[in-house]
Amino acid sequence: MDKLDVLKGLSPEEKKELLKQLQNEEKEDKRSRRDAYEGLRAQFMLDVKNKLFPVVADVKAFRDWLEGESNAFCDTMRDYGQLRKSDQSSFTIVDGDMKLEVKSNKVKSFxxxxxxxxxxxxxxxxxxxxxxxxxxxxxxxxxxxxxxxxxxxxxxxxxxxxxxxxxxxxxxxxxxxxxxxxxxxxVVYKTAVNYYFHKRDENGVWRRIEPSFCRL
Structure with a gap:
């Protein structure tokens, strides 16, 4: 006996009950798929957060370190007479296949x-x-x-x-x-300092190294 014959043999009440059962099963299936999706989403975002924040902390630590070291080296350059002006804060350092540019400029602020x-x-x-x-x-x-x-x-x-x-x-x-x-x-002007890194390739051409997620 096929399914159609089974349905024909059901009373109206039994058909109504069967329809209700099927609808409940469909709702439960949707709920299960939604719960599974939301669980995967939560785990994915937790993994992203756990990997993101250590990277952010490392980048901030590098920025803080670089700022302090470059300021100290700028003082050394000033004492050694390697700066054109006494108040100069922008400079370029080249050593081997690496180059660092420190650029300082005034920006509008509040x-x-x-x-x-x-x-x-x-x-x-x-x-x-x-x-x-x-x-x-x-x-x-x-x-x-x-x-x-x-x-x-x-x-x-x-x-x-x-x-x-x-x-x-x-x-x-x-x-x-x-x-x-x-x-x-x-009415206030502040000083913005940016750092640019370069590495010379095998052809002797300087290529900028971008420590930026969007540039990788």
């Missing part, structure tokens, strides 16, 4: 008023999303909050804050007032 402006803007944005249908999913809110992110030194990024100015037409007078406070605070 004074303490920017912290007040950032706090006001965050409160303003919280009130703003409370008046919108999308809430925190509002793209304007997400964009503004992203532009308020700070770098590893805890400083606001000048270029990001400049992009906040472009959003003034989308908001009200209070937002414009906050942007005015940001502009007033943009």
């Amino acid at each position: 004074d303490e008023r920017a912290d007040l402006a950032a706090e006001r803007l965050i409160n303003y944005l919280k009130e703003y999303v409370g008046r919108t249908e999308k809430g925190v999913d509002d793209p304007m809110y997400q964009l503004a909050m992203t532009l308020l992110e700070r770098n590893k030194q805890g400083d606001l990024d000048y270029k990001s804050i400049s992009k906040l100015y472009e959003l003034e037409p989308r908001f009200d007078a209070e937002y414009a007032e906050i942007m005015g406070l940001f502009r007033e605070s943009n």
